[in-house]
Amino acid sequence: MRADAGPSRSLLFAALLAAAPLLPIDLHAQDEPKRIRVELRTEPGHWLVGQAAAATSDSVYLVPSRTRDTLGFARNDLRRIEVSKGVHSRAGVGALIGAGVLGAAGIALTTSEECEGYCPSPGTGFAVGAAAGAGLGAIIGALIRQEQWQETALKVSVSRKGRRGVGVGVTVPF
Secondary structure, rough: OOOHHHHHHHHHHHHHHHHHOOOOOOOOOHHHHHHHEEOOOOOOOEEEEEEEEOOOOOOEEEEOOOOOOOEEEEEEHEEEHHHEEEEEHHHHHHHHHHHHHHHHHHHHHHOOOOOOOOOOOHHHHHHHHHHHHHHHHHHHHOEEEEEEEEOOOOOOEEEEEEEEEEEEEEEEOO
8 A cells, every 4th residue: 555545535535524514405395385487488588486376277376486476377378387396506516527627637737747756646646636626616516506497287187087977187297
């Protein structure tokens, strides 16, 4: 075992411990109203975001963010309906990018012609750079939060309901 392998392992372990609390955890309650967003056919690219209030076979109702009013939209007026999958940090992506960039920089520094005197191996340079980059990237990525959306649609269903005849229902997978 080489003498310079110890500090790089310690640095990697410290970076992993530092990034652990930044990993995204979804703590939303199951029965909490779902956040949805709707895009109107008349205003492509403009989204109205709020809490899902209700849905019928021909309409969707939502309570926009920062208001208490309920807005109703005819299904034919909607271009798209999306349901929020939650807000997540980008800590993992930041850690990967940081590890790659500073890991490559570590290799470049240890193999450069200017490296005189004690120069660690390229593997050590990569390990130290990647560990530092992962920690720094995770911290930066944790500051970047992004809401994930999934497209959904109104689904009208027709079913037989016992002896009384046919029933029509609507399902909106909120």
